[in-house]
Amino acid sequence: MSLSDQDVFAKVQEVLEEALGVDEDEVTPHATIGEDLGAESIDYLDISFRLEKAFGIKIGESEMFDPSILSDPKFVQDGKVTDAGLTALRAKMPHADIDAFAQDPEVDKLGDVFTVAMVCKFIKSKLG
Amino acid sequence: MRWLWLDRILELDKAKRCVAIRNVTAAEDVLHDHFAPGKASDAHGFNGGPTGCAIGTVHPAYPVMPNSLIIEGFAQTAGILTGHANDFKEKVILAKIGKAVFTGISATPGYTLRHTAEIVQLDDRGSSTQGIVEIIDPADPGAPPKPLASIEMMFSHVDQNMQGLEFPEENFVFTDQFMDLLKRSGVK
Numbered sequence: 575m576s577l578s579d580q581d582v583f584a585k586v587q588e589v590l591e592e593a594l595g596v597d598e599d600e601v602t603p604h605a606t607i608g609e610d611l612g613a614e615s616i617d618y619l620d621i622s623f624r625l626e627k628a629f630g631i632k633i634g635e636s637e638m639f640d641p642s643i644l645s646d647p648k649f650v651q652d653g654k655v656t657d658a659g660l661t662a663l664r665a666k667m668p669h670a671d672i673d674a675f676a677q678d679p680e681v682d683k684l685g686d687v688f689t690v691a692m693v694c695k696f697i698k699s700k701l702g
Numbered sequence: 703m704r705w706l707w708l709d710r711i712l713e714l715d716k717a718k719r720c721v722a723i724r725n726v727t728a729a730e731d732v733l734h735d736h737f738a739p740g741k742a743s744d745a746h747g748f749n750g751g752p753t754g755c756a757i758g759t760v761h762p763a764y765p766v767m768p769n770s771l772i773i774e775g776f777a778q779t780a781g782i783l784t785g786h787a788n789d790f791k792e793k794v795i796l797a798k799i800g801k802a803v804f805t806g807i808s809a810t811p812g813y814t815l816r817h818t819a820e821i822v823q824l825d826d827r828g829s830s831t832q833g834i835v836e837i838i839d840p841a842d843p844g845a846p847p848k849p850l851a852s853i854e855m856m857f858s859h860v861d862q863n864m865q866g867l868e869f870p871e872e873n874f875v876f877t878d879q880f881m882d883l884l885k886r887s888g889v890k
Contacts, residue, residue: 593800616797620856623823623830635827635862 577629577701582694589624590690593617603691611690625693631700638696639688640666644681655679669696706879707774708817711782711887719820720783723838724775726767728811733765738808767809769851772835773802776853780819780831782880784857786889787824790876792859797828800854807837807850814838816847819855828858 577585587601594611607613613621622633636642643649643666649659660679664672670687713721726733777796785794809815819833832854836847 616856616858619827619858620798620800620830622827623856626823 577698579694579698582629582697582701583690585628586625586690586694586697589621589628590693593620593624601690603689603694605690606686607688607690607693608685621693625697629697629701631697633700636666638667638669638693644684650681653681655681655684669699706778706883707771708778708782708883711884711889712816714783714786714884714887714889717783717787717821717824719818720779720786721819722775722779722782722817724815724817726809726811726813726815728765730767732771733767733811736766736768737763738766764808764810767815769802769804772804772809772815772851773799773853775815776817776819776833776835776851777855779817780829780833780855781857781875782884783819783821783831784824784829785876787821787829788859790873790881793861793873793875794828794857795860795875796855797858798856800830800856802851802853804851805849807848809837809850812840814840815850822854826859827862828856830854830856 583603587598590596590601590607590611591598594613594617596611600611605611607618607621622638625631626633643659643662644655646659649656649662655663655675660672660676663670663675667687670692671689672687675684675687708722708724711720711722713719728734777799781794781796785792814837816836816838817833818836819831822830822832824830833852834849835851835853837850838847839845
């Protein structure tokens with residue numbers, strides 16, 4: 575059974591409310607998981623587990639985000655993601671809006687791509 | 703888990719469920735630094751007061767095991783369950799307490815706490831677990847255990863999730879005292 579965009583968003587919203595203890599109205603499509611919803615590093619594992627359960631899917635360790643990109647000097651120089659790094663991010667994270675990030679590709683701003691909408695897009699891609 | 707807060711493992715079903723007990727004793731100093739206010743017992747004999755007392759009895763303040771240490775007992779139970787799932791090869795660290803809801807029953811000396819933890823999800827990164835803590839009255843072994851808390855917890859396999867940080871090679875989580883607990887509980 576395929577889920578509509580609205581169904582996916584509603585479930586993601588519920589997962590984020592439970593995992594992060596935030597209110598429903600805080601979980602908007604443009605809200606960032608870290609900055610706006612206050613997720614800490616360990617929350618991402620919690621969110622991943624809850625998404626797997628809610629949608630009956632399996633999420634690989636580096637599937638939503640591969641941190642190895644940021645530790646490769648080819649991809650990060652002087653605190654910024656290089657063109658090669660942006661290409662790698664686009665390839666590994668087709669669900670993320672890398673074009674917007676590319677305007678000012680500071681590593682510290684990469685968290686901005688982790689929005690609720692990104693999670694929904696990722697889930698839709700997993701559901702096929 | 704560098705200190706032991708459980709007395710015995712009763713059941714350990716690999717990657718599924720672990721049941722452990724912890725006796726509450728007046729010999730523990732911590733109880734005498736942690737008091738619950740005196741209250742009248744309700745029809746169930748509880749109402750936040752000492753377990754098993756007559757209805758309407760008014761109690762003075764009395765020592766109880768703090769809820770934080772009850773959570774620790776559950777964490778050790780669920781941590782052992784998570785560690786055992788991978789034959790204690792992973793360093794299992796309590797990562798997050800998702801929920802800990804207490805019923806209001808106090809854990810007073812002379813009673814036994816029973817922790818039942820179940821795996822909800824388990825993979826290379828860690829586990830999510832859930833379960834309950836119940837209180838048993840040894841003076842009334844036929845009586846059903848009374849619910850004390852329901853808890854959800856997540857554990858991280860620290861070597862998998864903290865890339866870039868170095869940890870000791872030996873498993874500092876599951877020390878000899880935990881292995882002794884498993885042995886004397888008859889866990890293979």
